[in-house]
Amino acid sequence: MFIRKMAGSLHLLACAIVGGLVSAGHARPPNFVIVFADDFGFDLECFGSPTTRTVNINRMAAEGMKLTQWNTAHSICSPSRAAILTGRYAIRSGIFGNESTIQPHTGDHRVVHPSCYGHLPLDEVTIAEALKPANYTSMAIGKWHLGYAYENTTLLPVGHGFDYFYGTPVTHCEGPPSYPAVPVFQNHEKVGRIGVDIVREDLVYRYADQATQFISNNANNSFFLYLAMDNTHSPVYSPANFTSLRGPYGAATEALDWVVGQVMDTLTKMNLAQDTLVVFTSDNGAWYTPPPTQAGVVGPFQGTYAPQELGYVDTGKGSSWEGGFRVPAVAWWPGTIAAGTVCENFTSSLDLFVTFLNLAGAPLPTGVALDGKDISGILDPSGIHARLPHMPASKFENSGNYTFFYYRGPVLMAARSGALKAHFITHSGFGHEVPVTHDPPLLFNVEVDPQERLPLEPARYHAFISEITAAVEHHQSTVKPVTPQLDLIDYKAMDCVGLSEKQSGCCMQLAGKCTY
Template identity: 40%
Template sequence: MKRTLPLLAALLLVPLAVLHAAARPNVIVILSDDLGYADLGCFGSKAIKTPHLDRMAAEGLKLTSFYAQPVCGPSRAALMTGCFPMRVAEPGNRKNQHNVLHPREVTMAEMLKDAGYSTACIGKWHLGARTPDGWNHATMPNAQGFDYFYGTPLYNGLTPAVGGNAFRSQILRNTEVAVKEVQDWDHITQDYTREALDFIRAHRAKPFFLYLAHNMPHIPLGASENFKGKSAGGPFGDAVEGIDWSCGEIVKALKELGLDERTLIVFTSDNGPWIETTDGMKPGGKPFIPREHSGNAEPLRGYKMVTWDGGFRVPCVVRWPGNIPAGSVSDELTSTLDLLPTFAALADTKPPADRKLDGLDLGAFLRAPSGKSPRADFLFYSYTHLQAVRDARWKLVLPRPEYPRWTGFSGRFFGDGVSALELYDLKSDPGETRNLADTHPDEVARLMALVESARADLGDYDRVGAGQRFFDDGPKRRDITAWKQPAKKDSKTK
């Protein structure tokens, strides 16, 4: 009894804020770039070896119906804000192909920073606006809630080899240029891992939020000496196996620091694989991305930039020892939209209350993943064009021409037109191969009601939605009339 009294007295003197902070988990989001649904061992890859991510899945939860967005900028906007990209405000009331976050948007980093978390963005940002002198810093990570930033403002390139295009990416450290022009990407995953580990070690005493957004395996690919030429999955597999190593290093550090059971890790991808063997997938077109430089979405249909499931549905592993049951697998509908409100609840704070969010709190579901997800449906936008909607079982695909101008760069793929409503049972047909619209008119009608509700709230290529956010003076989506032009049917239309 005499030995316990000093301990009890000491505990009574511990500030409540310290005890409160200790109860809240650290949060790590690891986002890969252009990783396909089937590009991890735990999601079916036979060629690419991912032992660390496979172990993370075995120790946590594998989500098999987890959705992002079809391309880089919109995907990051949805993740950071908990909103469909169509809802998110941008400077000048525009709607860009790749979202630029308005300074008045609230990111998950700002929310967690206000709750007392240390925050870092390491890797690809792709939500900022360029200026003649570089970057509008009000739209960059340090102004969007991140205490520390190290990474690329945009993508790492547009061609399979760095020399195939005049573009050269910078690397920034906070607002300063750390590398003026990156000439090869072989060590970028190692560099990001070093930065991530340094941040974790430096901020282990209080809750932290780490957003680690890898440039790999987006082209041009890179892999260090330990991985280059080693994967049966070719150069793409080399890059993915480097990311897997990085995940293993992070988990190892958490264990060494005694943070393992106090840290929630979410690993996922920003969109499906960039499979574009010829420009726009045109038959006989100029060769573009060699097949061993891009991933695999099997058994799903489609790939990056299109609204078939292969463009949106991505691998997701969630690990939080002692809180998420090990070895769990769920096909419940979930999304990157849901991470912000989930993190808010875990951090004992609130999402921004002055605006509508599309995300839902997954906290109870993650702790009991044999149950139901709170998410009932999901919308598929290509840029500003609503092209599909799904619920827990059914996906309704809306008609569209082959080259809808209102989808910009993302609408250039050959032969992707849809002439009439199509309905797919994703539980029995995840590859979207059997159109059941004629035999299930009741499901078509029910999902069309969701479509009309979405158009009224979020808008479409030809209308402004009542729930879209515009913070600046002047017209809303001022070039909207340009997107009403009929699409041409020749191969020159992009």
């Protein structure tokens, strides 16, 4: 493991050294908070952004840990959300579509749209459900994006192990003119619609209020809070009092940072900070399609080899290049994570499921193939909070390295083990070009060449190619066929309940164009 102090030159090869000053004697397992940003790039001051003020996330990093090789499990919204909550690639849960996932982009088959009646299967075990045996109370706030049709609220978080929910079933922008106005739910009850009786910009305050109330109300309980913000999905939004040199995107980023500050301040006020692990990250990399005022940057992860194939750059969200998967991550746990540390180990959003359960002392679900590894040795190096022995990184290891797989829908595009990444198929995030197959695979050392600019000579890496190919074959042998949930499209399945007769009639048309 490789962890270093940000404010010095001390390099520590053993995580246990970092936590040497942590005090013991925690009466209960830690609380968990995930702040999940949307389409967020490397637009944080603590990751080098010169124009966006993120004072609260800076504080998280200064008092906690930056994870500089953190990857999201998928490079687009719905599959990524399924993966972080289940610890499983979305190929296992069916949050993908066979149609249009590797062909020219139509959008309808890569995420859950209002016209999709597919959903995260109810037998999938989420973090919230898995923590129940350890007596955790849980709440999901914000964007769900894992299923909702008609009045079937069992598909919302309250049907997946969460005790409480406040938020939207789909992305905030998936309303008129193409779809009905996006509903907002409190648990099972619809409490309004964006643009009808709820002001979109006010969601920032609503989500912050819900989060702080939940924390305050559960000060004496072990809890899990999943705070999935809309920020910074295009079109970005923020209350009028947030402004930035970076324009609307910067303002949305600073609103997101303010919400993070509200969570941290509430935990501190309630004397819960030392008992709570907070992780900030993003569902996928920044999106190249919107204009610069509406989208983030992918930092150094440009995928600069790609334009040689494409003639243009689209190597962020939606792609299997580093810019689609490599996202910022910060972990804050005062008294356990040493202040100002940087973890340069490979980590991913898949890891949180197993890690949280280990720290909570909750059993792993039986008969479920999990894809993440336990990183509690990184986040809790002294083992103070460990309730179970550390779990193995993977049942199949490549030369001692964990193997990570890059999917686009049902197609395995690439795999990484250690510093080396092998692209078997490449494609832009949202382009219309024909995918390029690479045999032998296109190789990069993404630790020294995160831009994926300098392909390695395959002839010099026969052993690695054999190992990574074997890892892919083994992984694929564990994937059972499931229904592609995102291919379940029917405009008649859209939520038109509660709209006027004219509006409902419009929405029930197969064209799905609502102009109100």
